[in-house]
Structures are given as structure tokens and as C-alpha cells.
Amino acid sequence: MKDVKCKLVETEEELREAYSIRHEIFVKEQKLFLGSDRDEFDTHAIHIIAFHRDRVVGVVRVYETEKDMWFGSRLAVLKPYRGRIGKVLIEKAIETVKRRKAKRFMAYVQPLNVPFFRHCRWKSVGEIVPYLGVPHQLMEVQLQLFTTEIAKEERLNKMMIFLMLCVLSALYGELL
Numbered sequence: 001m002k003d004v005k006c007k008l009v010e011t012e013e014e015l016r017e018a019y020s021i022r023h024e025i026f027v028k029e030q031k032l033f034l035g036s037d038r039d040e041f042d043t044h045a046i047h048i049i050a051f052h053r054d055r056v057v058g059v060v061r062v063y064e065t066e067k068d069m070w071f072g073s074r075l076a077v078l079k080p081y082r083g084r085i086g087k088v089l090i091e092k093a094i095e096t097v098k099r100r101k102a103k104r105f106m107a108y109v110q111p112l113n114v115p116f117f118r119h120c121r122w123k124s125v126g127e128i129v130p131y132l133g134v135p136h137q138l139m140e141v142q143l144q145l146f147t148t149e150i151a152k153e154e155r156l157n158k159m160m161i162f163l164m165l166c167v168l169s170a171l172y173g174e175l176l
């Protein structure tokens with residue numbers, strides 16, 4: 001889908017919109033939670049939202065559970081906007097945890113969504129287990145498979161340093 005952008009939540013308003021999408025999908029649509037889907041991870045999670053034009057249409061959150069081990073959860077896209085946005089949110093989540101030097105990135109996935117995650121290059125870990133009272137598959141993505149924005153930035157930085165050194169050595173040569 002065109003015109004989709006993801007960003008980390010920065011304002012109270014963005015956080016409210018993220019929670020509202022989660023409520024729409026996990027409480028109303030899937031009836032996975034009664035009343036509210038918020039939990040203790042929300043306070044220290046990094047929340048990510050997807051925009052289509054100016055509207056927040058998707059959400060996911062990532063959080064560290066132990067050193068360098070990160071989890072992603074509450075991935076959701078509003079029904080009319082499904083198609084391409086889930087994948088973009090997962091890519092942003094991967095970029096976000098990689099920037100924070102994560103070594104492992106995992107998620108508990110509903111069995112229905114396992115093919116979608118597989119399609120996004122995640123692998124199952126062990127058997128299906130109960131999670132939030134319903135069956136879930138633990139899955140993991142190999143972070144090193146992904147060349148993210150960070151790698152591009154690092155390459156660009158190295159190139160800039162190299163160019164600056166070339167300019168400096170040329171200037172130095174002129175001075176001698």
C-alpha cells in the first residue's frame with residue numbers, strides 16, 4: 001500500500017491513537033481481552049504506529065524482557081487498511097530493536113497468523129503453547145538477516161568520513 005509511514009510514538013495523542021487501535025482489534029474484533037488489553041509492558045514498551053496519509057491505521061509495540069532479548073506484540077492493522085501495512089510495521093519493529101542492539105527478537109503469534117510471520121521470515125520456536133489463555137506459537141526472527149536503515153546509515157557515515165579524509169589529505173598536500 002502506498003503512502004504508508006511508520007514512526008515511534010512520541011506524544012500522548014499518538015499513544016492514545018495506538019491504544020484505540022489495539023482496543024478496536026484485540027478487545028472488540030478478536031475479543032481476546034475483556035475491557036482493556038493494556039498490561040505492565042505498556043509502561044516501558046516502545047510503541048510504533050503506521051500512518052496512511054494522516055490517519056493512524058496500525059500499531060505494534062516492542063520491549064526488552066531481559067538483556068538484549070526483545071519481544072514484539074499487539075501487532076494490529078485496522079481492517080479496511082490490511083494489506084502491506086503489517087509487514088511494514090514488522091520491518092520498523094525490527095529496525096527499532098536492532099538500533100537498541102537486540103540480539104534476539106521474539107513474539108507469541110496466534111496460529112492463524114503463523115503463515116504471515118513465516119512470510120515475513122520468522123521461524124517457529126518449539127510447540128504451540130497457551131498464552132493469554134489461548135494457543136500461541138513462539139516465533140523468532142534472525143535479526144542479522146535484515147539490512148535495515150541503520151546499516152544504510154552506517155555505510156553512508158563511513159563514506160562521509162572517507163570523503164572528508166580525502167578532502168583533508170588533498171588540502172594538506174596543497175599546503176606542503
Ligand SMILES: CC(C)(COP(=O)(O)OP(=O)(O)OC[C@H]1O[C@@H](n2cnc3c(N)ncnc32)[C@H](O)[C@@H]1OP(=O)(O)O)[C@@H](O)C(=O)NCCC(=O)NCCS
Nearest residue numbers: 075076077082083084085086087088109110113115116119
Ligand atoms: C496480522 C496483520 C497485522 C497483518 O497485516 P496486513 O497489513 O494485512 O499484512 P500485510 O499485507 O503487510 O502482509 C504482508 C505479506 O504477508 C502475506 N500474508 C498476510 N497474511 C498472510 C497469511 N495468513 N498467510 C500467508 N501470508 C500472509 C500478505 O499476502 C503479504 O504478502 P506480499 O508481501 O507477498 O504481498 C493483520 O491481519 C491484523 O491486524 N490482524 C488482526 C490482529 C492480529 O491478529 N494481530 C497479530 C497477533 S499475533
